[in-house]
Amino acid sequence: MRVSLQLYTVRNEIAADLPGTFAALAKTGLEYVEGGGLSVEEAKTWKKLLDDNGLKFSGAHYGLAAFENPDAVFEAMEILECNTIIDPWEQPSNFETLDGVKTLCEKLTVAGMGCHAGGFEYLYHNHDFEFLNQIEGKSAWEHMVELTNPAWVNFEVDMAWVQVGGYDEAKLLTDYANRVGALHLKDVDISKTPRWQIAGQGTVNLAAGLKFADEHNIGFGCIELDESPCAPLDAVAQSVEFFKSKGYN
Numbered sequence: 411m412r413v414s415l416q417l418y419t420v421r422n423e424i425a426a427d428l429p430g431t432f433a434a435l436a437k438t439g440l441e442y443v444e445g446g447g448l449s450v451e452e453a454k455t456w457k458k459l460l461d462d463n464g465l466k467f468s469g470a471h472y473g474l475a476a477f478e479n480p481d482a483v484f485e486a487m488e489i490l491e492c493n494t495i496i497d498p499w500e501q502p503s504n505f506e507t508l509d510g511v512k513t514l515c516e517k518l519t520v521a522g523m524g525c526h527a528g529g530f531e532y533l534y535h536n537h538d539f540e541f542l543n544q545i546e547g548k549s550a551w552e553h554m555v556e557l558t559n560p561a562w563v564n565f566e567v568d569m570a571w572v573q574v575g576g577y578d579e580a581k582l583l584t585d586y587a588n589r590v591g592a593l594h595l596k597d598v599d600i601s602k603t604p605r606w607q608i609a610g611q612g613t614v615n616l617a618a619g620l621k622f623a624d625e626h627n628i629g630f631g632c633i634e635l636d637e638s639p640c641a642p643l644d645a646v647a648q649s650v651e652f653f654k655s656k657g658y659n
Contacts, residue, residue: 411623413653414442414468416594416634420642429459431643436463438647439659444632446471446498453486466491468630469566469592471498471535477521484528494531494592494630496566497521502539505550515557522562533566533591534558541575549577555589564589568634569614570596570606580618587626595619595631595653604637609649620656631658 415435417424423431435443443465448456460466467490472483474497487495497518504514522532540551555565567590569579583590597612598605609616623631633653638645653659 411593411620411628411631411658412442412468413440413595413650413658414444414630414632415440415646415650416632417443417445419633419635419638419646423642428456429462432459432463432465434643435646436465438643438650439654440465440646440650441659442466442468442630444469444471444496444630446496447473447476448486448490450482450485450489453489457489457491460490468492468632469494469496469533471496473497474500474517474521477524480521480524480528484525484530487530493529494533495525496533496535496592498535499537502537502543505540505543508545508553511545511550511553512557515554515563518554518563519558522558526562531564531591532562533564535566535594536568536575537571538575541572541577549575551575555586560589564591566590566592566594568594568596569616569619570594570598570612573614574598574600574605580615580622583618583622587622590622590626590628593619593623593628593631594634596634597649602639604639606635606637607639608635608645608652609633610652617656620658 504510525532541549543550572579597607597609597614599607599612633649
C-alpha cells in the first residue's frame, strides 16, 4: 500500500498558492495525492505542477453531477494519468429510506458501468450518515453493498467516518473485504476539538487498516483531516512520518 493525501486537507493552502502547496507536500516525502472535480483545462494545469513536484494522483473525486458530461471526466482523468474515480459525497437525504438508497445505487451503477467501459475503477466514499441511517435492521451503507454489483461499484472506506457512524471500523473491513478498493486512513477523537487528528493520535484502529491493506493488496490509503489541530501542512507532515514509522510511504 502507498500513502496518499486527500487534498481537501489543504484546500485553503491550494486556494492561496497551488504551486507552493504542491512543493510543500513533495517535501514531506509524499508521492501521491487524491484530488477531484477538475475540469479538462484545470487537469492540464495541475498535471504540469504535479509533474514538476514528483506527485501523482492516486484517485480523483467526481460526484454524480459530473457524469452529466462523463467524457469530460474521462478526459481529465486521462490527462492526470489516474484510473480510479471516486464518488466523494451525495446528499444525506438519499440515505433516509430504502427507496432513496435504491435510487442512488441505480445512479451509481450507471456511472460505474460507464467508468469501467472507459477503463476506470469506480468507488464510493462514505461519511457517517450512511451508517447512522438504519433501515430495516441494517445501515444504509450495508444496503448499498447489497444493491450494487462489485463489477461496477466498490468502496473507498473512510475508517474515521465509520467509527463516528457507530460501527467498528476494523470489523467492517473484515466483513466486507471483497468490496473495499481503497482506504481513508483518517484519525479522529470525538472528545477533542477539532475532532480530526494527526494519524496515530486519535482512536481509529489504523493498525487494523494497515494490516487489512497488506492482506488484501489495497493500493492506496489516504491521509485526510477535515480540520487540523495545527497548521494543515504540519499535520500532513506528521501524519506522513507516522506511516513511515510503520513502513509505509
